[in-house]
Amino acid sequence: MNIALLQTLREAEGQFVSWPALLEHWPNAGNDIDALIAFGYSVEIQPILGVAYRGPCERLCPDQIEWNLNTRRIGRNIAVWNQLGSTNDLAARAASSRANDGLAIFAESQTAGRGSRGRVWVAPARSSILLSVLIFPPDSLDNPHWLTALGAVAVAEVVSEFCDVDARIKWPNDVRVNGRKIAGILVERTQGSVIGIGLNVNTAEDDFPADLREIASSMRRLTGSPHDRSDVAHALLRRLDHWYNAGISDGPASLDVPLHARSEHLNTDVIVETPLGDRTGRLEAIQTGRGVTLLAADGSRVHLESSDVRSLRTI
Numbered sequence: 599m600n601i602a603l604l605q606t607l608r609e610a611e612g613q614f615v616s617w618p619a620l621l622e623h624w625p626n627a628g629n630d631i632d633a634l635i636a637f638g639y640s641v642e643i644q645p646i647l648g649v650a651y652r653g654p655c656e657r658l659c660p661d662q663i664e665w666n667l668n669t670r671r672i673g674r675n676i677a678v679w680n681q682l683g684s685t686n687d688l689a690a691r692a693a694s695s696r697a698n699d700g701l702a703i704f705a706e707s708q709t710a711g712r713g714s715r716g717r718v719w720v721a722p723a724r725s726s727i728l729l730s731v732l733i734f735p736p737d738s739l740d741n742p743h744w745l746t747a748l749g750a751v752a753v754a755e756v757v758s759e760f761c762d763v764d765a766r767i768k769w770p771n772d773v774r775v776n777g778r779k780i781a782g783i784l785v786e787r788t789q790g791s792v793i794g795i796g797l798n799v800n801t802a803e804d805d806f807p808a809d810l811r812e813i814a815s816s817m818r819r820l821t822g823s824p825h826d827r828s829d830v831a832h833a834l835l836r837r838l839d840h841w842y843n844a845g846i847s848d849g850p851a852s853l854d855v856p857l858h859a860r861s862e863h864l865n866t867d868v869i870v871e872t873p874l875g876d877r878t879g880r881l882e883a884i885q886t887g888r889g890v891t892l893l894a895a896d897g898s899r900v901h902l903e904s905s906d907v908r909s910l911r912t913i
């Protein structure tokens with residue numbers, strides 16, 4: 599696929615790009631444009647005016663996702679499947695080889711998508727980002743809470759950027775906008791660590807089951823128009839890679855600032871369920887992957903290790 603040509607058309611923002619301008623760079627432009635159309639891109643061809651971009655293809659395009667990706671670790675290899683049981687399962691199987699470090703697996707639909715706490719994750723075909731990333735993190739980062747936060751921060755940043763909204767993280771694994779869930783993260787560990795991400799991109803209101811309609815959202819619902827999922831996938835891999843690299847060079851605390859900035863719970867009164875009973879207090883700090891600090895009503899500070907935080911909710 600000639601993505602450089604595609605980008606030239608896209609940059610013209612709906613205007614025609616003349617044939618001479620295209621043929622000067624790409625002598626086979628006619629064939630390349632046919633290939634784009636065959637893949638599913640919407641392109642208008644005029645013999646005199648030239649060629650104009652009319653819209654993205656409905657399916658994910660691996661070439662478009664990879665174009666200028668320039669990530670160091672995450673997304674070094676990308677696979678797009680039409681249908682899988684669960685992207686997390688395939689990524690876990692790929693963990694038998696360290697050569698798959700950074701592998702990103704996307705699926706257009708899943709027949710056995712998993713959510714957290716044994717729930718299912720359902721998304722209409724071609725509506726969402728269903729992604730699993732396989733990594734072999736250093737011990738300092740190989741903690742499910744830290745990896746969940748990595749996924750949540752990256753997703754929240756992408757949703758905020760594309761939809762111009764304030765996407766927030768509801769501890770530990772939900773990304774929400776105006777109190778409605780738009781994405782969830784499911785980290786699973788085998789020989790490597792798998793970060794599974796389900797992000798509602800073009801899900802229409804009617805696509806949500808009736809019981810979720812009032813509490814779920816999608817990027818399309820937020821902006822009123824569909825998004826190019828390959829662009830979303832590209833941006834998401836870049837943000838994941840950015841924070842993962844920061845973690846590797848600066849340690850796990852590098853995620854504290856973005857997590858604080860996006861946390862729904864920080865500076866609110868919370869109940870934390872621990873193995874030794876519930877603790878209440880104002881959530882003062884989240885040390886990503888290491889624990890939380892509560893300011894109790896009597897003024898004392900309590901630090902809870904992340905492994906002791908079973909649940910955390912606003913009072």
Ligand code: BTN
Pocket residue numbers: 683684685686687708710711712713714715717719727728729730771772781782783784794795796797
């Ligand atoms: C949650 O319950 O909030 C977590 C949902 C995680 C869903 C994603 S979709 C891609 C990956 N594959 C799965 O089976 N689950 C995760």
